[in-house]
Amino acid sequence: MSLGVSGEMPAAITQSAVSANDFSLQVATANGSGSQTANNVLMRAIFRMGIPVSGKNLFPSNIQGLPTWFTIRASGAGYIARKREIDVLILMNPDTAAADVRDVRPGAVVICEKKLGVEKLRDDLTFYPVPFSELVMKVTAGSELAKLRKLIVNMIYVGVAAELMGIETAEVGEAIRRQLKGKTKAIEFNLGAFHLGLDYSQKTFPEKSPYRVERMNATAGKIILDGNNAAAIGCLFAGATVCTWYPITPSSSLCESFIDHCETHRKDPETGKMNVAIVQAEDEIAAIGMVIGAGWAGARSFTATSGPGISLMSEFIGLGYYTEVPSVIIDVQRTGPSTGLPTRTMQGDVLFVYTNSHGDTRHPVLFPSSPEECYLMAQQAFDLAEQLQTPVFVLSDLDLGMNNWMSDPFPYPEGAITRGKVLSAEDVERLKGDWGRYRDVEGDGIPYRTVPGTPHPLAAYFTRGSGHNESGVYSEKPEDYVRNVDRLKRKFETARTLVPGPVFEDRPRAVAGVLAYGTSHWGTVEARDRLSKEFGVELDYCRLTALPAPPSFRDWMQRHDRIFVVEQNRDGQLATILKDEYPEFATRFVSVLQYNGLPLDATTVVNGVLDAQPAPGRKER
Amino acid sequence: MSATVPSAPKTNRLGLAKSDYEGAKSTLCLGCGHDVITKQIVTAFYEMGVEPHRVAKFSGIGCSSKTPNYFLNRSWGFNGVHGRMPSLATGAILANRSLVGIGVSGDGDTASIGIGQFMHLLRRNVPLIYIVENNGVYGLTKGQFSATADLGATLKDGTVNDLPAVDLCSLAVELGCAFVARSFSGDMKQLQAILQAAIAHKGTALLDVISPCVTFNDHEGSTKSYKYAKDHEEPLHEIGFVPFFEDTLAEIPPGEVKDVTFPDGSVVRFHSVGRDYDPTNREQALAVLHESRQKKEFLTGILYLAPEQPSLPDVLGMTDEPLHQIPLEKVRPPKAALDAIMESLR
Ligand SMILES: Cc1ncc(C[n+]2csc(CCOP(=O)(O)OP(=O)(O)O)c2C)c(N)n1
Ligand code: SF4
Ligand SMILES: [Mg+2]
Numbered sequence: 001m002s003l004g005v006s007g008e009m010p011a012a013i014t015q016s017a018v019s020a021n022d023f024s025l026q027v028a029t030a031n032g033s034g035s036q037t038a039n040n041v042l043m044r045a046i047f048r049m050g051i052p053v054s055g056k057n058l059f060p061s062n063i064q065g066l067p068t069w070f071t072i073r074a075s076g077a078g079y080i081a082r083k084r085e086i087d088v089l090i091l092m093n094p095d096t097a098a099a100d101v102r103d104v105r106p107g108a109v110v111i112c113e114k115k116l117g118v119e120k121l122r123d124d125l126t127f128y129p130v131p132f133s134e135l136v137m138k139v140t141a142g143s144e145l146a147k148l149r150k151l152i153v154n155m156i157y158v159g160v161a162a163e164l165m166g167i168e169t170a171e172v173g174e175a176i177r178r179q180l181k182g183k184t185k186a187i188e189f190n191l192g193a194f195h196l197g198l199d200y201s202q203k204t205f206p207e208k209s210p211y212r213v214e215r216m217n218a219t220a221g222k223i224i225l226d227g228n229n230a231a232a233i234g235c236l237f238a239g240a241t242v243c244t245w246y247p248i249t250p251s252s253s254l255c256e257s258f259i260d261h262c263e264t265h266r267k268d269p270e271t272g273k274m275n276v277a278i279v280q281a282e283d284e285i286a287a288i289g290m291v292i293g294a295g296w297a298g299a300r301s302f303t304a305t306s307g308p309g310i311s312l313m314s315e316f317i318g319l320g321y322y323t324e325v326p327s328v329i330i331d332v333q334r335t336g337p338s339t340g341l342p343t344r345t346m347q348g349d350v351l352f353v354y355t356n357s358h359g360d361t362r363h364p365v366l367f368p369s370s371p372e373e374c375y376l377m378a379q380q381a382f383d384l385a386e387q388l389q390t391p392v393f394v395l396s397d398l399d400l401g402m403n404n405w406m407s408d409p410f411p412y413p414e415g416a417i418t419r420g421k422v423l424s425a426e427d428v429e430r431l432k433g434d435w436g437r438y439r440d441v442e443g444d445g446i447p448y449r450t451v452p453g454t455p456h457p458l459a460a461y462f463t464r465g466s467g468h469n470e471s472g473v474y475s476e477k478p479e480d481y482v483r484n485v486d487r488l489k490r491k492f493e494t495a496r497t498l499v500p501g502p503v504f505e506d507r508p509r510a511v512a513g514v515l516a517y518g519t520s521h522w523g524t525v526e527a528r529d530r531l532s533k534e535f536g537v538e539l540d541y542c543r544l545t546a547l548p549a550p551p552s553f554r555d556w557m558q559r560h561d562r563i564f565v566v567e568q569n570r571d572g573q574l575a576t577i578l579k580d581e582y583p584e585f586a587t588r589f590v591s592v593l594q595y596n597g598l599p600l601d602a603t604t605v606v607n608g609v610l611d612a613q614p615a616p617g618r619k620e621r
Numbered sequence: 622m623s624a625t626v627p628s629a630p631k632t633n634r635l636g637l638a639k640s641d642y643e644g645a646k647s648t649l650c651l652g653c654g655h656d657v658i659t660k661q662i663v664t665a666f667y668e669m670g671v672e673p674h675r676v677a678k679f680s681g682i683g684c685s686s687k688t689p690n691y692f693l694n695r696s697w698g699f700n701g702v703h704g705r706m707p708s709l710a711t712g713a714i715l716a717n718r719s720l721v722g723i724g725v726s727g728d729g730d731t732a733s734i735g736i737g738q739f740m741h742l743l744r745r746n747v748p749l750i751y752i753v754e755n756n757g758v759y760g761l762t763k764g765q766f767s768a769t770a771d772l773g774a775t776l777k778d779g780t781v782n783d784l785p786a787v788d789l790c791s792l793a794v795e796l797g798c799a800f801v802a803r804s805f806s807g808d809m810k811q812l813q814a815i816l817q818a819a820i821a822h823k824g825t826a827l828l829d830v831i832s833p834c835v836t837f838n839d840h841e842g843s844t845k846s847y848k849y850a851k852d853h854e855e856p857l858h859e860i861g862f863v864p865f866f867e868d869t870l871a872e873i874p875p876g877e878v879k880d881v882t883f884p885d886g887s888v889v890r891f892h893s894v895g896r897d898y899d900p901t902n903r904e905q906a907l908a909v910l911h912e913s914r915q916k917k918e919f920l921t922g923i924l925y926l927a928p929e930q931p932s933l934p935d936v937l938g939m940t941d942e943p944l945h946q947i948p949l950e951k952v953r954p955p956k957a958a959l960d961a962i963m964e965s966l967r
Contacts, residue, residue: 265954293713
């Protein structure tokens with residue numbers, strides 16, 4: 001198996017001239033080989049040289065021994081989507097060597113273990129064979145470092161790559177020091193290994209790589225992090241006080257990050273007690289049950305999971321919807337159905353989540369595209385959940401949640417948090433107890449609630465997932481049922497006005513619109529630029545950030561006779577929702593899909609658009 | 622004719638009448654064991670003088686799970702989904718540990734669909750009175766066997782149960798539950814004492830209460846019928862409970878007694894009746910439970926009690942404050958904290 005280009009790329013969109021700061025570098029290793037540190041150092045060194053980067057780890061669902069690819073994309077133009085074409089390959093894994101070499105683009109650079117002998121495989125590549133195993137033996141023979149060989153060899157390829165590509169030694173050194181914060185010994189031998197590779201390359205390869213970096217100034221002040229950590233930080237600053245979870249890739253690290261942050265920031269300095277409750281539940285059913293119980297009792301509660309977890313949670317999500325309990329569910333999507341490809345990405349839960357649970361249900365869903373939006377939308381989700389008194393989903397995915405993204409530092413949240421319509425004991429007294437848990441007082445469909453423990457004899461109410469009237473009293477009366485579910489629908493219309501709105505970007509002479517959401521944003525914006533530059537095809541852009549969409553979204557669709565909907569799933573799940581909700585536009589949607597488990601690349605979108613959109617500049621394949 | 626002075630209604634230590642602890646009118650079958658337990662719950666909370674607004678009631682789905690609606694109208698109730706009451710209760714109690722939690726479940730709700738959550742609730746020692754209204758059948762779905770039906774018991778139509786019963790009490794002791802009791806809805810005195818003690822207990826108090834289903838499982842051949850339970854009940858001891866706010870211990874006649882004191886000063890006094898049983902001895906509890914199952918005995922009483930065991934909020938090192946009442950500045954770290962996190966990511 002391999003992850004490279006499939007070889008059928010149209011010639012017209014292959015890159016002709018090689019320029020600096022524009023390449024995709026892939027490191028092929030086996031997992032468990034400890035290459036993570038080295039790869040991060042490479043990425044961060046380039047980042048520290050001021051060049052926009054992204055780092056994507058394509059890993060197996062396994063702990064040790066199966067192939068792993070880490071891809072670093074450097075782009076002076078700021079494109080950080082996965083690039084389908086590999087320009088530089090660092091080949092360390094004998095198991096995938098032949099396929100990896102086969103799949104790189106013509107003209108690519110291959111840094112490889114010499115004894116693999118892959119140079120014979122192709123004559124249109126530049127090979128830099130390095131005797132990694134000999135080099136590492138030389139420095140570790142007979143020393144206490146022997147058991148660290150596996151790790152040291154990784155830093156040797158960093159040295160070779162840095163020297164061939166012009167990555168500054170000082171920045172690599174700084175990246176190593178930051179990566180290994182304070183571990184003096186480790187820093188020392190990693191620096192040693194790095195220089196070993198550097199020296200070897202200097203002496204051996206007079207001809208440098210055509211793919212090179214040149215210092216620029218596009219990353220000053222920026223940070224690098226994954227979306228899961230960003231969402232965890234969002235939950236921390238949103239004042240979330242209950243977190244429940246059941247481990248599942250790719251969402252586990254979100255809760256683990258939250259735990260770490262809470263240890264530092266949620267321990268009361270005076271009492272030493274925790275201002276948070278975190279429970280690793282026995283399964284996802286219990287996790288969501290606890291979230292709903294806690295939300296009912298007034299806490300800001302959330303869980304993070306992935307598709308299989310959502311499947312298990314469905315009954316409870318219906319309960320949360322029908323009993324109107326604030327709760328936040330962060331779904332870090334992975335490739336389904338079933339166990340699917342557990343360590344690969346997909347926008348596969350959109351349809352399932354939006355109408356999750358039996359009966360008529362609809363839930364607000366937020367689509368973050370970047371770590372900053374993970375941070376912001378985590379906070380918005382809690383506000384919305386309390387304002388709307390309902391479960392709110394944040395739909396991230398493995399690409400966003402677990403990969404490395406550049407970001408501006410996050411803004412500190414302004415103002416108080418939104419608690420929504422909550423009656424205090426004084427309010428209940430003022431109303432002389434004349435209130436109904438499911439009464440629509442303002443006409444926005446959102447009722448008032450009291451929080452358990454409110455000290456007033458008339459504050460309490462009974463919450464039930466069975467039919468109920470406006471006072472929460474059991475009722476099977478047809479008119480009570482209809483009034484209640486119609487109000488819920490009204491409430492959902494209110495949600496439309498409260499969720500974050502789409503981001504529009506129109507262009508003069510646009511021939512159609514393109515619509516994307518979540519991580520599909522990155523490949524789409526790059527494709528849009530390429531379509532413009534290479535084919536003269538101009539597209540207006542709408543990035544949908546939430547469902548249900550506000551009225552401005554309808555207006556945008558109204559203006560476009562053809563709308564490309566870019567998604568990372570087989571069935572065009574968002575398009576399906578849109579066709580259902582906007583039947584008058586149903587014939588305008590053209591799906592552009594990628595569903596191979598890999599993050600969306602621009603080439604897929606370019607091809608998908610060109611397939612449907614006549615482009616005079618397009619050469620025949 | 623002389624005017625009669627209306628006697629002041631009897632009130633508890635809060636000045637509340639018993640009617641302040643009642644709930645909606647029951648819609649269960651006339652004579653259902655569950656209704657008897659409901660009445661005992663009303664009495665226990667009244668006698669213990671628990672503020673109704675501090676009580677949170679939880680249940681799953683079933684006839685038994687409907688009952689929280691029939692007691693403590695002034696308290697909060699959450700009737701959730703089938704078998705998942707434990708997780709709802711866990712979340713709510715963590716969110717506000719000052720609430721007094723009571724969960725009512727059925728044998729189907731607990732021993733079949735909900736056994737996973739049940740076991741994990743016990744393991745976590747979530748502060749909750751957990752009552753299983755055990756009738757050996759699924760009442761609400763019209764009388765199928767549940768997993769607590771005894772081997773060889775029959776349904777009304779003669780169908781024989783050929784699988785062994787799940788013993789919820791053994792399971793509870795095994796999983797570290799520190800308050801495990803078995804009772805019978807027909808033994809009101811014992812049930813009342815156990816309920817009051819359960820209110821005083823700070824962790825999970827499991828009450829497996831045989832509660833006959835008069836409609837589907839009260840016939841000859843049932844081992845969960847009124848008659849069977851009455852004929853076979855064998856109390857391990859007599860239980861006297863004295864809450865911390867009363868000082869009536871001296872009135873309980875001495876004899877072969879063992880006192881267990883709760884952290885708040887409440888005392889459970891056990892009078893042995895016949896057998897020598899120490900409810901604070903976990904090994905003995907397990908041995909007696911195993912033995913009684915072999916012998917098909919119906920032992921009742923508090924099988925195991927360890928009031929000092931730390932409960933989940935303590936294990937998590939949590940604050941005493943209800944989480945939604947913590948001021949924002951304590952749950953939203955300052956800007957400097959965000960800056961520090963950002964700096965670490967450069
Ligand atoms: C997921 C799900 N499956 C099945 C049911 C149907 N159901 C309702 S109550 C019940 C059994 C209740 O039995 P038990 O808990 O013993 O309560 P009882 O009625 O005997 O008091 C079942 C199977 C349901 N409500 N939800
Ligand atoms: S069916 Fe059985 S359990 Fe249900 S209410 Fe009637 S008697 Fe009680
Ligand atoms: Mg039952």
